[in-house]
Amino acid sequence: MSLRLFLPRDTTALALGADAVAIALQRAAAERDLPLQLVRNGSRGLFWLEPLLEAEHAGRRIAFGPVTVAAVPSLLEALAGDPGAHPLCLGATAELPYLQSQQRVSFARAGLGDPLCLDSYRSQQGFVGLQRALHLAPRDIVSAVTESGLRGRGGAAFPAGIKWQTVLDTPGEQKYIVCNADEGDSGTFADRLLMEADPYQLLEGMIIAGLAVGATQGYIYLRSEYPRAAEILAQAIARARAEHYLGDDIRGSGRAFELHLRSGAGAYICGEETALLESLEGRRGTVRAKPPLPAVHGLFGRPTVVNNVLTLAAVTTIMEKGAAFYRDLGTGRSRGTLAVQLAGNIRRGGLVELAFGATLRTLVEDYGGGTRSGRPVRAIQVGGPLGAYLPKSQWDTPLDYEAFAAIGAMLGHGGVVVFDDSVDMAQQARFAMEFCAAESCGKCTPCRIGSVRGVEVLDRVIARQDTARQIDLLRDLCGTMEAGSLCAMGGLTPYPVRSALDHFAEDFS
Amino acid sequence: MGVEQANSEAGDQLIAAQIARFRDVPGGLLPLLHAVQASLGFIPATAVPAIAGALGLSRAEVHGVISFYHDFRTAPAGRHVLQLCRAEACQAMGGRALEAHARARLGIDYGGTSSDGAVTLEAVYCLGNCACSPSVRLDDAIHARVDNARLDELLAELGVGAGE
Numbered sequence: 001m002s003l004r005l006f007l008p009r010d011t012t013a014l015a016l017g018a019d020a021v022a023i024a025l026q027r028a029a030a031e032r033d034l035p036l037q038l039v040r041n042g043s044r045g046l047f048w049l050e051p052l053l054e055a056e057h058a059g060r061r062i063a064f065g066p067v068t069v070a071a072v073p074s075l076l077e078a079l080a081g082d083p084g085a086h087p088l089c090l091g092a093t094a095e096l097p098y099l100q101s102q103q104r105v106s107f108a109r110a111g112l113g114d115p116l117c118l119d120s121y122r123s124q125q126g127f128v129g130l131q132r133a134l135h136l137a138p139r140d141i142v143s144a145v146t147e148s149g150l151r152g153r154g155g156a157a158f159p160a161g162i163k164w165q166t167v168l169d170t171p172g173e174q175k176y177i178v179c180n181a182d183e184g185d186s187g188t189f190a191d192r193l194l195m196e197a198d199p200y201q202l203l204e205g206m207i208i209a210g211l212a213v214g215a216t217q218g219y220i221y222l223r224s225e226y227p228r229a230a231e232i233l234a235q236a237i238a239r240a241r242a243e244h245y246l247g248d249d250i251r252g253s254g255r256a257f258e259l260h261l262r263s264g265a266g267a268y269i270c271g272e273e274t275a276l277l278e279s280l281e282g283r284r285g286t287v288r289a290k291p292p293l294p295a296v297h298g299l300f301g302r303p304t305v306v307n308n309v310l311t312l313a314a315v316t317t318i319m320e321k322g323a324a325f326y327r328d329l330g331t332g333r334s335r336g337t338l339a340v341q342l343a344g345n346i347r348r349g350g351l352v353e354l355a356f357g358a359t360l361r362t363l364v365e366d367y368g369g370g371t372r373s374g375r376p377v378r379a380i381q382v383g384g385p386l387g388a389y390l391p392k393s394q395w396d397t398p399l400d401y402e403a404f405a406a407i408g409a410m411l412g413h414g415g416v417v418v419f420d421d422s423v424d425m426a427q428q429a430r431f432a433m434e435f436c437a438a439e440s441c442g443k444c445t446p447c448r449i450g451s452v453r454g455v456e457v458l459d460r461v462i463a464r465q466d467t468a469r470q471i472d473l474l475r476d477l478c479g480t481m482e483a484g485s486l487c488a489m490g491g492l493t494p495y496p497v498r499s500a501l502d503h504f505a506e507d508f509s
Numbered sequence: 510m511g512v513e514q515a516n517s518e519a520g521d522q523l524i525a526a527q528i529a530r531f532r533d534v535p536g537g538l539l540p541l542l543h544a545v546q547a548s549l550g551f552i553p554a555t556a557v558p559a560i561a562g563a564l565g566l567s568r569a570e571v572h573g574v575i576s577f578y579h580d581f582r583t584a585p586a587g588r589h590v591l592q593l594c595r596a597e598a599c600q601a602m603g604g605r606a607l608e609a610h611a612r613a614r615l616g617i618d619y620g621g622t623s624s625d626g627a628v629t630l631e632a633v634y635c636l637g638n639c640a641c642s643p644s645v646r647l648d649d650a651i652h653a654r655v656d657n658a659r660l661d662e663l664l665a666e667l668g669v670g671a672g673e
Contacts, residue, residue, distance in 0.1 A: 012638050015653035047640035184635055186596030192637040224543075224580055225636050227649045262536075263543055265578035268634055282538030283570075284577040300535060342640060344601035349640025372602070381597055385634075417639070419601045431600070435634065441577075 002035040003079060006054040006061070008111065010043035010196045011228045012189070016066065018051040024072040025053075032076065042197020044111035045351030046098055054093055055079050063093040098348065098367060103329065105337045106313045107190075107353045110197035116235050118243060121200045127245070129319030133208045134253045141212035142168050145315060147323035149335030154180055154271070154308030155383065155412040156488070157334075157401045160315075163305060166295035167213040170303040175215035177206050178280065178299055178306045181222040181229075182264050182271040185384025187343035187415030191309035193351055195222075195229040198313075199236035200245075203259065205312030207250065208319055209305055210257040218257060219299070221276050223264045233261050268385075268439040272487050273306040275441055286441040287487045308413070310339060331357035334400045344381075344417035345371045354399075361395040364418055375420035379428070379504065383412025385435050386492035388499035389419075389428065408499065410492070425504035430458040432496040440489060447490025450481040454497070461508055471501065471508060517555070523548045524556045528563045538564060538574055542581055551582045579631075586629040587622040589667055592646040595632045598639035603656070607643050610657045614664070627669050 007013070007022050022038060029036035046052060049065035053075070056062075062083050064075060071088055078086035090096060104110075113120035121127070133141050146161025167175060179202065183191040195202060206218045222230055237259050240246050248256040267285045269275045274288035277299050298304025314336060318326050326336045334356035340363050342349045347369035354363075364370070364380060371377055379389045388409035390397070397403050404411045419428075433454030440447045454477055460470045478494035485491040501508060527544040531537035541560065545552050552575055561568045575581045593608050615623045615630055622629045638644040641653035647663055655663075 011636075011651055012641055012653060015638050015644065015651040016641060050641070183637060186594075186635045187598045187639045188635075189637040189639055225633060225646070228651075262540065265539060265543065265580035266633070267578050279539060280536050282536040282564075282574070284573055344598040344639065344642060346640070385597060415598075415639070417598045417601055423601070427605075428597070428600075431597070435596075439634070 002037060003029065003076075004037045004039065004056040006039045006041045006111075006113075007051060007067075008043040008197075009040040009228075010050075011192060011226070012047045013043055013050040013052070014228065016050045017069070020069050021051050021053070021067050021072065024069045025076075028072050028076055034076065039114055041113055042111050042115045043193060044093070044099060045107060045193055045197075046096065046348075047350040048346075048348045049090070055083065057083055061093045063090040063096065064088040065090060098350070098352075102353050103337055103355050104353050105317050105326075105329070106194065106201070106310060107198075107339065107351060109201070110193060110351075115197050115199055115232055116239060118200065118239055121198075125320060126200055127204055129316040130204050130207055130245070131251075132319050133211050134250070134255065136211075138168055138212050138214060141208065141319070144318055144323045145212070148314075148318045148326040149330070149333070150311065150314055150318065150326065151334070151401070152308055153310035153314070153339075153413065154273075155185075155410070157411070160307060160311055163295050163307070164209070164213055166293065167215070167303045167305050170296050172303045174217065174300075174302050175213055176299040176302055176304040177209045177213070177215045177218040177312075178273075178276070178294075178304055179206055179218065179220040179312055180271065180273060180276055180306055180308050181220050181226075182276060183226075183309070183413065184223060184268040184271045185386075185413050185415045187381065187417035188341050188384060188413045189343070190339040190341050190351055190414060192226055192229050194309055194313055195226070196232050199232050200240065201313045201316055202233075202309055203236060203240050203245065205315040206259060207245065207257045208315050209307070209312060211255060213303070213305055215303075215305065216256045216258065218259045219280055220259065220261050221264060221270070221280055222261060223270075224266055230261070230263060237261060267441075268435075269441045269487075269489055272441075272489065274487070276306065277304070284441070286443045287489075289486060329355040331355070331398065331400050332402055334402070338399055338411070338414050340399065340414050340416055342368045342416050342418070345373055345377075345420050346418045347372050356400050357398050359396050359398055360390065360416070363399070363416060364395070368416075368418065371418060371420045373420045373422075375422065377418055378421040378423055379419045379425065381417040381419070381428075381496065382415065383410045383495075384415050385432060386410075386488060386495055387412050387415070388495045389425065389503065390499070391503035393503075408495070410495065425500040425507040426458065426462050429497045429500040429508075430455060430462065432493055432500075433458060436489060436493040444484070444486040444490060446481045446484035447486070447493070450477055450485075450490060451493060453477060454481075454493075467509060475501070520549055520553060521555065521559075524553075524559055528560060532563045538566075538571070539578075542575060546581060551585050554583065587626050589627060589648055590629045590631060590646075591664075592631045592633040592636075594634070594636050594638075594642070594644045594646075596635045596639075598635070599643040602642040602654075604643040607645075607655060607657065607660060611660055614661070615669070623669065625669070627667055628664070 436451035
C-alpha cells in the first residue's frame with residue numbers, strides 16, 4: 001500500500017519545523033518498508049496548525065496538526081488503520097470550519113499541491129484566464145477589469161481598470177508591468193502565501209496585464225525578507241519560460257512577454273510605487289512627486305502598470321469566470337474578496353479570504369478565537385504600521401474601504417494585528433513615529449524631521465513631562481505630517497498615533 | 510600582508526566579474542550590489558569607484574544607494590546574521606522583551622557583532638510570519654514563536670556559549 005502525504009514547504013511551516021517532520025516521515029516510512037509519496041505543498045494558510053500534515057485516505061484529504069517529529073511513528077500507525085483515532089487528527093481538511101466557511105477565490109488552490117507543478121496548476125483551472133485573454137482585444141480585457149470593480153489590493157485601493165486604461169491609452173513603444181511584491185506591512189503575509197503556494201497565478205495575472213495594455217516586459221519587485229518566495233518564483237519563472245508561457249511567442253500566439261525577478265534591499269518605503277520604480281531603476285528608493293503618474297511616466301520613463309500581487313492574481317479569476325462573478329462578491333464600492341491576515345496575539349492566526357463586508361469582530365473572535373495569551377483583546381491595528389488602532393467600540397465596522405475611511409482608519413493590505421490588555425498604547429504611538437523615522441526616504445521634511453520630533457515629543461509624554469502641552473504639540477505635528485508629506489509614509493503615520501491618543505487616552509495621562 | 514593583498518586581488522576580480530554581468534542590465538545597480546555582497550559578504554570601499562566608472566555614475570551616487578538600503582553592508586558581518594523582527598505583530602507577542610534579551614545575551618546592540626565574531630545582530634521590520642510571532646531570521650532560516658529559551662537554543666547551536 002502506498003501512502004500519499006502532503007506537508008507544506010511554506011515559510012511559516014518551515015519556521016515551525018516542517019523540514020524536520022519531513023525527514024522523520026521519510027525515515028520512519030523507510031524503516032517500515034512503506035512506499036511513501038511526500039508532496040511538499042504550499043500552505044492552506046491555517047498557520048496556527050502548521051506543520052499541517054495531510055493524508056489521502058478513502059478518497060479524501062485528512063488533516064493532522066500541528067505535527068511534531070515525536071508524533072511521526074504514531075501517525076504512520078494510525079494511517080495504516082484508523083486515522084481518526086490519532087489525537088492530532090482534525091478530520092477532513094475541506095471540512096475544517098475555518099476553511100470551509102471562507103470564500104476562497106484567489107487562494108482556492110493554495111495548499112492543494114506542489115506549487116511548482118505546472119500540470120497541477122493546469123488541472124485546477126490554471127491558465128484558463130490567459131487562454132481567454134489571448135483571444136480578446138486589449139480594450140476588452142481592460143473593460144472586464146473595470147467592470148469587475150477590482151481595486152488595488154496593496155492598500156491604496158485605486159480602481160485597477162482605470163490604471164490599466166491609462167496605460168493602454170498612453171502611446172509608447174515599450175510599456176511595463178511591475179508587480180509590487182514588497183509586502184512590508186507588519187501583520188501581512190497574503191502576498192507571500194500566494195507566491196509560495198500558487199506562484200503561477202501571479203505569473204498568469206502579469207501576462208494578462210501585459211496583453212491588456214501592450215506591455216512586453218514585466219518585473220516582480222520582491223522584498224529581500226522573503227527568501228523562500230524568491231526561490232519559488234525563480235523556479236516558477238524558469239518553468240513557465242520552458243513551456244512558453246513566457247518569451248517571444250506565448251503558447252504559439254505570437255504575443256510576447258518576458259518577466260524579471262528583482263530583489264529589494266530592506267527598505268519599507270519601496271512598497272510605495274514611485275519609490276519602488278526608483279529602486280528598480282537602480283537608485284535610492286525615494287518617492288517621486290505625482291503627477292506624472294507611473295501609468296504615463298513610469299519605469300524608465302515609460303507607461304507602467306504597478307499593481308500589488310493580489311490585484312494581479314485577481315485578474316486571472318476575472319478572465320476565467322467573468323467580471324460579473326467578481327463584481328457580485330462584496331459590498332458598496334469594495335468588490336470581490338479581501339484576504340484578511342490574522343496576526344499578532346491571536347489564537348488561530350492565518351489567512352481568511354472572504355467577500356468584503358464581514359466585521360472585524362467576526363474575523364478576530366470567530367475565526368481568530370481571541371488572543372493567544374488568553375487575555376482580553378484591547379486594541380486591533382488594521383492596515384499595517386500606518387493603520388489605526390481600533391478600540392472595542394469600532395470592532396463592528398464592516399471590512400470595506402469606505403467604512404474604514406469613515407472612522408479614520410484604513411483597510412490597507414488587510415493585515416489585522418491583535419493586542420491584548422498588556423499593551424501600552426503610548427509605546428505603540430512612539431513606535432509608529434520611530435518606524436517612520438527609520439524608514440522615511442528623506443525626501444520631504446514633514447516625514448523626515450517630523451517623525452524624529454514625534455519620537456522626542458512622545459518620549460516626554462511617556463516621561464509625564466508637561467503632558468498636556470506635549471500632546472497638543474503632537475496633534476499639531478500629526479496635522480503637519482498628514483497635510484505636508486509627499487506620500488503615505490509621512491501622511492498616514494499620524495493614523496496610529498492619533499487613534500492611540502483618541503481611543504486609549506488613559507495610557508497618555 | 511601578502512595574504513591580505515591576495516584576498517584583495519581575488520575580491521577585485523570577483524567585483525569585476527559581477528560588473529561585467531550587470532553593467533548592461535537596465536537598472537542593474539541593485540542586482541549588482543546584491544551579487545557583490547553575496548560573493549564577498551560585504552561591499553568593500555574599493556568596489557565603489559569601479560562600479561561608478563562602469564555604470565557611468567558618480568561615486569556619490571553609488572555610495573548613496575549603498576547607504577540607503579538596510580541590506581547593504583560596507584564591512585564584513587559575523588559568521589552568522591541574526592535578525593530580530595521589531596514590528597507590531599511581534600511586539601504583540603513579546604517581541605520587545607525578546608529584543609532586550611538578545612541584546613543583553615550577546616552584549617551588543619543592533620548593527621553590532623558579538624566579540625567572538627559569531628553573530629551580527631540586526632533589526633528587521635517584518636518577516637511575513639506574523640501569525641506565529643515573534644519571528645527571527647538566522648541567516649536564511651526563519652524561526653517562529655521564538656521566546657528567550659528558544660533564542661538561547663538557536664545561539665547555542667551556533668556555538669555561542671552561555672557565558673559570552
